[in-house]
Each structure stands twice: as structure tokens, then as C-alpha cells.
Amino acid sequence: MPQDKPKLSSLQRTLLYALMAEARVISNPELDECCGLRIVGEDRRVLKAEKLVTSEKSGRTYEHALTERGWTWCRAEFTATPGGRPAPLDRVVHRMTAALDRYLSANRLTIDQLFTAEVPELAEEDAEASIVDRVRRAYADLAAEPEDWVSLTDLRRQLDGLPRHEVDQVLKDLDGKGGTLIPEANQKTLTAEDRAAAVRIGGEDNHLLSMAE
Known part of the structure; x- marks a missing residue:
């Protein structure tokens, strides 16, 4: 990740995590249905200006997806130390994501491969x-x-x-x-x-x- 890591609000970080979890092009109504979130207004402008997401008009709504830079930001977050005095849940989640980071490194996998993996159906x-x-x-x-x-x-x-x-x-x-x-x-x-x-x-x-x- 470049040294000029963008300073994002808590909501903007959450929006990136949601796009990471979905790992696809997703519209605002779909994002609202699955996560209770929408990428609109200033948050959309900032994330797009930082080249972390693509956000294009589709009919009456917008469709969003992580860019390569967005995926890189998410991967860096796996090992980022929580700031301030994090709550126990935040500390546990940090340890979980750090373990995921080790797994990805050990298996030479990219973060998007982790979130787009599909379970094969048995014949x-x-x-x-x-x-x-x-x-x-x-x-x-x-x-x-x-x-x-x-x-x-x-x-x-x-x-x-x-x-x-x-x-x-x-x-x-x-x-x-x-x-x-x-x-x-x-x-x-x-x-x-x-x-x-x-x-x-x-x-x-x-x-x-x-x-x-």
C-alpha cells in the first residue's frame, strides 16, 4: 500500500469491508439489503477519488466494486493495529484477520481469491x-x-x-x-x-x- 494511505471515516472503512465481503459488482439496493449500507454522497466521492472503488450509474442507482487499490487497502487492514484503546471484540477480530493474512501468505493466495472462492457441487x-x-x-x-x-x-x-x-x-x-x-x-x-x-x-x-x- 502506498505511504499516503487515505484517511477514511469509520463508515467509509465499513463500506470497503462490505464490498470486500461481497466481492462483486453490487448496487446500492443490494448493498442495503445485505448489509444495511449505501455508498452515497461524500462517502462515494471520497472512496472514488481515492481510487478505492469504482462507482458507476446503472439505471436509477449506482453499482460499486473494489478496485485493485481497494483490495490492497483491505489486505493491509488485515494486519493493521487497532488505534486507541480497542474494545475486546476489535482486538479479537484483529487477531482473526491477522491469521487470515498468514494463511493467504502461506498459500500464496490473493485476498480476492479468498472472498470469491466457491464450494464445488458434488455430482x-x-x-x-x-x-x-x-x-x-x-x-x-x-x-x-x-x-x-x-x-x-x-x-x-x-x-x-x-x-x-x-x-x-x-x-x-x-x-x-x-x-x-x-x-x-x-x-x-x-x-x-x-x-x-x-x-x-x-x-x-x-x-x-x-x-x-
Whole structure:
């Protein structure tokens, strides 16, 4: 960042942070909706004069985005020491952004790459394979050895967070194809949780799973 780092008001700094977080061209109505902010008047004039943002008329509103200089300003803020006597929250946020700065440096990433990164969507077959793998890993964690019987109650606890219907389908697909599902022989020992964890196949509730490997 050049030595003549611009002196900005608290609001102007906040506006730059908002543009950094959005990492796109964004209109005033959109910025207002997501952040409760608008870049108007003197704030718009200052940020544009300092070449920190682009701000162009689009229809009846303005659209804004960070310039390269704006991104550089934001990156410098990651390690800038809070002035005065900062509140605990400000000190914690400073430590967080300093950690982000170290991460970017270690991985040779630019700040805009951090904020524009997208999570790739799993193909349907990949998502299903992922659930199968998690079922197998959960079974391996619970079973003392291959072909041990594992309670579906315990298995589901290991898979907490996965959609119930998808786990059920994977268990049904595994039955007879590397896995075996059976009912609990002593039905009197079943708890309400055991009954809820069961997989129903052919009109019969199954409570235990065995896998060869």
C-alpha cells in the first residue's frame, strides 16, 4: 500500500469491508439489503477519488466494486493495529484477520481469491459414494472385527447430520451386497431409539448390520 494511505471515516472503512465481503459488482439496493449500507454522497466521492472503488450509474442507482487499490487497502487492514484503546471484540477480530493474512501468505493466495472462492457441487453419484464411505467407516469404528453385528442405533449416532432417507437407501443397497441387515432376535431389549433407528425391508424392521470388510 502506498505511504499516503487515505484517511477514511469509520463508515467509509465499513463500506470497503462490505464490498470486500461481497466481492462483486453490487448496487446500492443490494448493498442495503445485505448489509444495511449505501455508498452515497461524500462517502462515494471520497472512496472514488481515492481510487478505492469504482462507482458507476446503472439505471436509477449506482453499482460499486473494489478496485485493485481497494483490495490492497483491505489486505493491509488485515494486519493493521487497532488505534486507541480497542474494545475486546476489535482486538479479537484483529487477531482473526491477522491469521487470515498468514494463511493467504502461506498459500500464496490473493485476498480476492479468498472472498470469491466457491464450494464445488458434488455430482449426485459422488454424493452417494460419500455416504457409502461414511457408513463403511462408521461400521469399521464400531465393529471389533469384520462381520461383527453393529446396532443401527450406534451407527446412526456416528452418521449424525446425514439425511435419514439417504442413509436408509445406502443401507438397503448394501444388504446382500457386502452387508447384512437383520432384526434384533430379542425384541424385548429394544429401546424406543433402537426401534426408530431400524431400517424396514420387506415389511420387517432390521436393527443390526454386519459387513464383511
